[in-house]
Amino acid sequence: MKQQSGLHETVEQHVKDIRRVVRTIGELQHDEKYTYAWALAGSSRSAPDVLLSPDLLPRVSPDGAVLLWAGTSEAPVGDLLQACERILSSDEIIRARSFRQEEDARSFVTAHAVLRLQLAAHHQCSPSELLFATGPNGKPHLIGIAGRKARSWLHFNLSHTRGRALIGLSTAPIGVDIEQIEEFPDMLETADLAFTPESRAILAACTGDVRTRLFYRFWTLGEAFIKATGLGISQGLDTFAFTPSVPPRLTRITPGYGQVSDWYFGLFGYAASG
Numbered sequence: 001m002k003q004q005s006g007l008h009e010t011v012e013q014h015v016k017d018i019r020r021v022v023r024t025i026g027e028l029q030h031d032e033k034y035t036y037a038w039a040l041a042g043s044s045r046s047a048p049d050v051l052l053s054p055d056l057l058p059r060v061s062p063d064g065a066v067l068l069w070a071g072t073s074e075a076p077v078g079d080l081l082q083a084c085e086r087i088l089s090s091d092e093i094i095r096a097r098s099f100r101q102e103e104d105a106r107s108f109v110t111a112h113a114v115l116r117l118q119l120a121a122h123h124q125c126s127p128s129e130l131l132f133a134t135g136p137n138g139k140p141h142l143i144g145i146a147g148r149k150a151r152s153w154l155h156f157n158l159s160h161t162r163g164r165a166l167i168g169l170s171t172a173p174i175g176v177d178i179e180q181i182e183e184f185p186d187m188l189e190t191a192d193l194a195f196t197p198e199s200r201a202i203l204a205a206c207t208g209d210v211r212t213r214l215f216y217r218f219w220t221l222g223e224a225f226i227k228a229t230g231l232g233i234s235q236g237l238d239t240f241a242f243t244p245s246v247p248p249r250l251t252r253i254t255p256g257y258g259q260v261s262d263w264y265f266g267l268f269g270y271a272a273s274g
Helices: 009-019 077-084 090-098 102-123 187-194 197-204 208-229
Strands: 034-041 050-052 066-072 130-134 140-145 155-161 164-170 174-180 240-242 250-253 263-269
Touching: 009 077, 009 102, 034 066, 034 164, 034 208, 066 102, 066 174, 066 263, 077 090, 077 102, 090 102, 102 130, 102 155, 102 164, 155 208, 164 174, 174 208, 187 197, 187 208, 197 208, 197 240, 208 240, 208 263, 250 263
Parallel strands: 050 066, 155 174
Antiparallel strands: 034 174, 034 263, 066 164, 130 140, 155 164, 240 250
16 A cells, blocks of 8 residues: 555544544454454465554555554444544435444444545545445445546455444455454354354364354454455355464365465454464
């Protein structure tokens, strides 16, 4: 990626507004309440650099790197929406107001508003000028900026769950996922419905915290992967498998998605340890 030579004046003002209601989380390694995962398509022989943005706006990211931003907001939803109303689209505001739980609305608004700010900074435009479309399998992409075509070299993805938002930027197709850690009694039954036989066997051989970590490791990596491919849930989490170790890598992949060596993965938080 390139360093922006100067921010659009509306971006600078929006950043000041958002900083009052959104907090950047610069350290993900020790966050035991959540798991963060990313997947990146690549042809390089070496793993990409992974940069955790310490602020709302990323400054510099070299080609092929993974740039991650994570954040949270504890502001009342009304205050958060007021700060973001000139950033979000009318459809995004309507959707934010449709959430029954304030925590869900906060994470949605945080993710979508900060993504718009970051893309606007890279494209040197106002966030409101960004035009998005959704692919046939649900992955959003930027189609234009106030009547002109968007730059094709910048890929992005976002994820949000209660209490957290995660954004990934790169010059290659990228997918990210974040999950709040919760133990539930039917974990193996869920794995039987979603995972490959080898992944299910690994989970069945474990107990307690080890099983929980591996379950969230497989789940978040899988979600990030199907978002990076652009196929979403239609691809299915049972069409590929990962190593149980860290750093994670694919052990097999369905034909049509390249070789296992064509993809890079990373984890932070709860499922990254152990």
